[in-house]
């Protein structure tokens with residue numbers, strides 16, 4: 109029997125559309141689940157939606173819908189997004205499903221029968237938004253979590269005897285692997301040490317929830333209901349033998365991934381509920397940090413919540429997955445920006461792994477008729493031994509870091525192999541060897557050396573690709589197929605070792621996997637987000653207009669070069685600035701009227717931080733004349749000024765030393 113591995117995301121509350129923060133948690137779990145499957149574990153990966161509670165009841169009412177309709181719609185958005193992103197979850201639990209409701213009641217009943225749930229009266233302040241009682245608050249006091257005014261409630265409630273679990277919980281926390289990272293563990297320990305009070309686990313003032321067993325006047329508190337999903341989804345409380353067997357097999361969970369804002373519920377309440385029910389606790393509760401947008405917290409009120417769809421449309425899921433795991437130091441807050449995403453994409457994927465794949469495979473095609481060459485021992489030297497050594501170390505380091513949730517360091521080690529091979533290729537110049545081998549002299553020594561260099565490069569590519577597969581399932585599967593290795597999912601990762609690439613393997617069709625993205629990718633994503641918000645704001649990219657408005661993901665050839673015909677599509681013309689003025693309420697934008705000979709164009713340009721309007725009048729500039737018009741701050745911009753982007757995104761306008769006529773075309 110193979111080892112089992114059970115991993116969960118928190119279930120997402122259906123009060124908000126899915127955004128990049130949800131995607132971050134889900135991607136992280138998906139990556140872990142995929143690696144475990146490749147390591148041969150019988151893996152179960154669970155995610156889902158949390159659909160009960162007063163907040164949903166009220167939001168539905170405001171939207172003129174029933175709570176169920178409302179929950180159905182948002183839950184479907186999550187499922188559709190995960191599908192689109194290729195998330196490999198084995199189940200998706202909804203707390204409004206019958207299977208869940210019955211089993212939650214069973215858990216509640218079990219804990220009550222064990223003497224840890226009792227009935228009492230509560231009078232106090234309650235935050236509807238957070239669905240939390242606020243201890244010690246007076247009427248009119250704000251909620252300490254969200255700042256909204258609390259409501260006074262008197263309720264006859266069921267209470268959970270949390271106070272009985274202080275010592276048992278502290279015993280659990282003694283295991284350093286139970287709560288990660290260390291900072292979260294310390295927080296929880298000091299919270300529990302300060303004393304635990306019993307908590308209410310039912311509500312009677314609203315009805316959108318699961319009725320308490322034998323007492324339908326009460327609904328089960330939404331947090332109890334939600335936390336229980338981790339056991340109900342795999343069969344806890346079911347009377348069916350198959351479900352019972354699944355529960356026995358998969359529980360306790362190996363990893364329960366959460367965001368740091370829900371640590372208390374998962375690290376205090378949840379294990380206490382389990383202990384009270386006589387069930388084992390999870391092996392590890394792992395909290396990640398927040399994903400900030402350009403250093404500030406994403407929130408509805410700031411209007412800076414990034415939708416995942418935008419990134420999928422422009423760069424694809426693998427780019428986002430790689431970025432989040434590589435850029436964010438897991439456990440700490442990480443910053444997301446479109447600029448950083450595109451930069452990382454270009455440096456690590458287009459120029460890194462993608463370039464290694466396309467140059468290596470293209471040369472094997474050219475020099476060895478598309479078959480992986482045999483590498484003669486006699487032609488190998490210290491350079492090859494070094495690459496093999498780095499590859500061996502990378503396999504080890506990647507696993508060690510990854511299994512400690514240090515995804516960034518794991519990827520760093522895989523990319524150090526990519527960098528080493530790049531250097532190796534440059535130093536060994538396979539193209540020169542190829543010329544000598546194919547030249548008039550048909551130099552045999554060069555041919556042997558060429559075979560060795562290309563075999564070594566391809567083998568390193570294979571190893572980097574295999575390691576990166578859980579992080580970028582799609583792109584790595586493509587590279588694998590191009591290498592002629594078949595289905596990457598069949599690879600047994602635990603056997604991965606240097607030298608397994610069979611000589612003679614016939615390559616598949618070689619195509620670029622990570623086409624280079626240009627600056628317009630940033631602008632496009634920004635514009636898509638602006639449109640979604642119904643407000644057109646200046647984009648960071650408009651401060652540094654790019655000279656090439658070609659779509660990011662449509663390269664014309666394998667090496668990212670375009671043909672002269674592609675270039676001819678861009679109409680670059682000389683114009684002269686007739687009018688220049690600041691765009692009201694914008695620090696970055698100038699409104700320009702530019703004479704290009706045949707007409708005067710209005711162009712809105714993000715150059716106000718580098719250029720005052722007045723001195724620009726009379727200046728000759730270069731504009732992209734056939735760019736589709738777009739709106740910035742409500743003004744139509746008909747064309748784009750060409751500028752170099754200097755450090756810090758500062759633009760410098762393109763200009764000429766010679767006198768050039770207005771309307772002249774650049775070609």
Ligand SMILES: [Zn+2]
Nearest residue numbers: 235238251254
């Ligand atoms: Zn609140």
